[in-house]
Amino acid sequence: MSELEWKPQKNSSVPLHQQISDFMKKKILNGEWTIGTKIPPQRNLANLFQVNRSTIVIALEELAADGLIESKVGSGTRVTNNTWSLLASNPPPDWFSYVKSGIHKPNITIIQEINKAEADPNMVRLGTGELSPKLLPNKIMGQTLQIDGEQSLSLGYMEPKGSLSLRKTVSAYLRTKGIEASPESILIVSGGLQALQLISLGLLNRGSTILHETPSYLNSVHVFQSSGMNLLGISMDKEGIKCDSIGRMKRQHHAALLYTIPTFHNPTGTLMSEQRRMELIDVCQKASIPIIEDDVYGDLWIENPPPKPLKANDTQGNVLYIGSVSKTLSPGLRIGWIVGPEPVINRLADIKMQTDYGSSSLSQYAVEKWLSSGMYEEFLTEIRTELKYRRDFTIKILNEYFSKIATWSIPKGGFYIWLRLESDISTKKLFDLALREHILLNPGMVYEKNDFNHLRLSYSFASLEQLEEGLIRLSQLIKTLS
Known part of the structure; x- marks a missing residue:
């Protein structure tokens, strides 16, 4: 409600309070503001509609006289009725209670x-x-999408794991990071966030515990919490996540996974040292706890390349690796990838097909062209x-x-x-x-x-x-x- 673009016309012959009352009544009668919807305080409405507070008072009094809203001390003003509920023998659905009942937690x-x-x-x-819009390659991206008749482009659904051409290209790109991954062990996803959603849906039981660095990006999104998972933080130092308590926390809390951003951590910017990376892999292997490695910032080094990803030194299939072009090439393309053991990738691909039937074929085409042509490195x-x-x-x-x-x-x-x-x-x-x-x-x-x-x-x-x-x-x- 705080994002309304409508404003009353001050040069109209219709009084301002009547314009506002009519506008709000229309919202209520159309079902856009359902029963239970909270009306902002008078001061906020005055700022929103750019009128005096007295004008708002008159408009609200008219709505209250029509039986559409009601004010209670301590709970503010809410929609209490509409034409449908007044005329129908059965009341309309209480959408407000549905909104509060959804399993996905709201943002703080x-x-x-x-x-x-x-x-x-x-x-x-x-x-x-994210990168400033002025830094994004808008002109070159436009040229990339100027497709001639000789180029192969499919606008239909892709196979479950994503475009084979893109997965082959990503496989070659990952080798430059020291990661050996065949196209069969790569799943194309709609950005790193979807990768986490698929993992939460496809690999974990409700009530599972996820270990992570603290502070953590995970606390700013409710991917795991909305799936019934518990988050447990592990402190960091200047070399990255501390490893000495991981084994104990795995045993005490039956932790299912460890999530980490070892390269240019969000939000601290920390770069995990090579020694700490080796220690983390060793500790997690001994504790039999898989790692989710989020490497969406890995290409954004400044003076010197960072140590190789954890996945590059993973010889037991213990690391699920997440990459993306959202932080580098374009957030709007919504293309990333998960690398892991084939049974895991097959499972996540099946879940992805059930949720969105595949990432945008046009975006996959564009990313494949950028990676394979050398334009991405430039x-x-x-x-x-x-x-x-x-x-x-x-x-x-x-x-x-x-x-x-x-x-x-x-x-x-x-x-x-x-x-x-x-x-x-x-x-x-x-x-x-x-x-x-x-x-x-x-x-x-x-x-x-x-x-x-x-x-x-x-x-x-x-x-x-x-x-x-x-x-x-x-x-x-x-x-x-x-």
Whole structure:
């Protein structure tokens, strides 16, 4: 309701309160606002419709007189009736109760606020984890999709595991990372998030426990929780996830899987050392706990390539490897892959066919062309140069304006700087205050509910001008709250 585009016409002969009342009545009578729908507070409606609060009061009084809404102290104003319910012998379905009953957990409130604010073109997005639209290869992508009659393109459904041509190309691409994977052991998916959804649906029992780094990207999405899984965090240090407690936690909590982002971790930007990677593989093999390796940031190194993925040193089929072009080539293509033992891939492919009948054939065609032609590597070279400049530019601003109020590490790749605030200010208050000034932040509580000291800063999305202005203003807001 807070995203309404309609506004009353102030030059109309119809009074403003009547326009608003008629608009809201139409929403109710059409069933768009069902019984139980909460009407925003009067002040919010006044801002939404850009009118005086007294105008809203009159409009709501008319709706209440018609028996369509009702106000109660402590619970606000809600839709209580519509024409259907007034005339029908049986009441209409209570969609509000259905919404509350869905098995998929809603995003936490602050993530819903972030998702909504990202649609505002005037927002300075200091936490968004994707490439700036100006850095995406829009022109070349358009040329890639100019298909002539001699090129082979199918617009029909692909086979369950995805385009064979793309899987062969991905197989060759993975060899450059030290991963040996035949096309039969690769499943094309609609991005890394779908990979996690398929794993939760196809491989795990309800009530299973997933181990993960803390803080973790998993806490910002409810993929496993909505499938009835439990998440259990393991602390990190500068080399990555600590391994000494994994065996014990596996035994105590009967953990089913360990999820990790070893390369340019989200949200901390940590790069797991080669020694820690070998230790993690060894510990998990001894504990008989499979690993989900999320490597969607692996190509975004800046000065030097990272250590090989965990999967490159997996000789027992213990690692399920997730890759994607969403963080590099284009988030809109929605193409990624899972690599694992063939029985697992076959199972996940079957689940995928039951849920969406295959990823976009056009997107698969485009990604195959980028990977096989060499354009992808050329593009990555350009992006690494741009990311280095942006990272160094951001670090310079932090050194100048944040040296006395925060600490951070310089990332070796990816998008993120994990900023730790020195004072005990409320990052939720900081988030709200910044949002009112059109600065969008990603507080640490998004990735660990009890983390009130960190911000995830991204140097990849906002323009350089926005980065500078937004960060300087952010430093001022922090000092105001300290």
